[in-house]
Amino acid sequence: MNPRFSFIIPTLNEGKYIGDCIKSIKTQSLQDYEIIVVDSYSKDDTVKLAKDFGANVLMESKKGPGAARNTGAKQAKGSMLIFADADVRFAPDFLHEFSLRFGKAGGCIFNLHAHDARSASEASSYLWVSKIARFFISLGIPFTAGSCFAYKKEVFSKVGGFNESFLTNEDHELAKRVSRIQRFIFMDVPVFTSARRSQKTGFLKITRIYAKSTLTYFLNNRYISGYW
Numbered sequence: 001m002n003p004r005f006s007f008i009i010p011t012l013n014e015g016k017y018i019g020d021c022i023k024s025i026k027t028q029s030l031q032d033y034e035i036i037v038v039d040s041y042s043k044d045d046t047v048k049l050a051k052d053f054g055a056n057v058l059m060e061s062k063k064g065p066g067a068a069r070n071t072g073a074k075q076a077k078g079s080m081l082i083f084a085d086a087d088v089r090f091a092p093d094f095l096h097e098f099s100l101r102f103g104k105a106g107g108c109i110f111n112l113h114a115h116d117a118r119s120a121s122e123a124s125s126y127l128w129v130s131k132i133a134r135f136f137i138s139l140g141i142p143f144t145a146g147s148c149f150a151y152k153k154e155v156f157s158k159v160g161g162f163n164e165s166f167l168t169n170e171d172h173e174l175a176k177r178v179s180r181i182q183r184f185i186f187m188d189v190p191v192f193t194s195a196r197r198s199q200k201t202g203f204l205k206i207t208r209i210y211a212k213s214t215l216t217y218f219l220n221n222r223y224i225s226g227y228w
Helices: 018-026 046-052 065-075 094-101 120-138 153-158 170-179 196-201 203-220
Strands: 005-011 033-039 056-059 080-084 107-114 148-152 184-193
Touching: 005 018, 005 046, 005 065, 018 033, 018 046, 033 046, 033 065, 046 056, 056 065, 065 080, 065 153, 065 170, 080 153, 094 184, 107 120, 107 170, 120 184, 148 153, 148 170, 153 170, 170 184
Parallel strands: 005 033, 005 080, 033 056, 107 184
Antiparallel strands: 080 148, 107 148
């Protein structure tokens, strides 16, 4: 019997994070899931760790998260696709809450929090992302945060999955197409991601990069080249 939920995790040199991500999935109170890791030929121990933790590992050479996610979705057996970065952590009741609240939506994003924030600014950055996303979605404008989102496989397949020509903003672009045929919602279920990008780049600089990237998409339907 096929699982109901498919976790799809794109990776590239994520050995530091992938184990804890998979472990958090394995603590779920609902055990009706599969874990698919799509690796872009990592040079560290990502693949070994993912296999050791029981994930189904696929390889994808094409650049960009959209290609890796599409590869995982094609192999997924679940009717619900949950796309997560390797640094995401899930609370044990995540799947239970998700299954109760998704309803007739076609896709959703989650309420993001940083699990490793070292300062108030790092912690608040994800809270603001969630607030902005909730606001835009309430106006009928699909808005996502790339760390974690979910789609019904039927709807995902109907719109053709991710546009692989988008190396960034592929999440916004997909949400927009999905919203034309079925609701895209903000789901107030916490998902915990890493503040590592803010820590590495600096809070103000990473905020400017994200803002520029998002505005580039919404104003010009494009992505920033060289971002990846």
